[in-house]
Amino acid sequence: NNRWLFRTSAWLPSKDDWRLCLSCVSAEERRHVEQFLHRRDSKAALASRLLARRFGTSATGLDNSQLTACLQRSDKGRPFLAGFEADFNISHQGDVLILCGVCGPGLRVGCDVMKATLPRGESSAESFFRIMRRQLTEDEWRFVRSHGGDSQQLAAFYRIWCLKESVVKATGDGIGFSLSRLNCQPDPDFLFDAADLPLTTSRSIVYIDGSASSDWLFEEHRLPLGHVAAVAWQRRGGGAGSHVTLEAFTELAPLSSSICDGLQPITVSHDSEMSYQNFCNKPA
Incomplete structure (x- = not known):
């Protein structure tokens, strides 16, 4: 199984980097990348497509051009590798993008990442929690409130939110899956703070429709x-x-060469310089 982390905020692609990265994705993927209004969103979109291709070529043994036909999306938008016993999922928020992938029959994976800060426009943790009141169960809110201080309570909230979203993304049901079906018991010994040191646990439990299943x-x-x-x-x-096997995320260097590693160019663009200029002219 793979767990990759890429700091999109630290990736500063040059013109040559941009041309290389665009050449490693399909024309449709390029159009998707270029439609965003902000540089941060274009970078995240391009990095996610490249990491999906990097995992896909490794998991299937196909080269990058062959992989295009296998990289598909369900009717609810979940990406998957058609015809192969491999699965992956991607999440981006704040400064980082993560990919988790697995190979084997019957295996699925979902992941979610959040920056443990107040959303833009929110003035306090209390006002944010009032808006999100119906998203957590009473047990989950008790867990959040058991932490002292706004920053710790926000981190506790986002831990639960990520657990819920990871289930929804693994099933691929999207907004059709009610979060009220899930009741999370995060590992109480897993302490979140501002340190950059990685920390992992597999002792958290999620009850789905009241039951904890060995499927998960x-x-x-x-x-x-x-x-x-x-x-x-x-x-x-x-x-x-x-x-x-429980492992920490592998952090990839914030370089174009790390997310394009092993990928051959599959498209030729005659306007990559204009594309890069448009990218640079976007607000951050």
């Missing part, structure tokens, strides 16, 4: 720059834990 294994991760992440591994028929 859950991880929590403390990531750099104040981010928290959760990963949900599913193996239908049970035994998810026997197929997954």
Whole structure:
């Protein structure tokens, strides 16, 4: 299983970098990348496509051009590798992007990352919690309130949120999956603080429709720059834990060469200089 972390905020692509990266994705993917209004969103979109291709070529043995036909999306928008017993999921928020991938029959993975800070426009943790009141169960709110101070309570909230989202993303049900079906018990000994030191646990539990199933294994991760992440591994028929080894995320260098590693160019662009200029002219 793979767990990759890429600091999108630290990636500062040059014109040559931009041309190389765009050449490693399809024309459709390029159009998606270029449609965003802000540089940070274009970078995240491009990095996510490249990491998906990097995992896909490794998991399938296909080269980058062959992989294009296999990289598909479900009718609810979940990416998958058609025709292969491999699965991956990607999440981006704040300063980082993460990818989790797994190979094997019946295995699925979902992941979610959040920066443990107030959303833009929110004045306090209390006002934010009032808006999100219905998203957590009473047990989950008790867990949040058991932490002292706004920053610790925000981190506790986002830990639960990431656990819930990781399940939804693993199933691929999207907004059709009600978060009220999930009741999370995060590992009480997993302490979140502002340190950049990685920390991991697989002792958190998520009850789905009131039951804890052996089909699932859950991880929590403390990531750099104040981010928290959760990963949900599913193996239908049970035994998810026997197929997954708990490991910290591998942080990739914030360089174009690291996210393009092993990928051959598949498209030729005659207007990459204009594309790069448009990228540079976007607000951060």
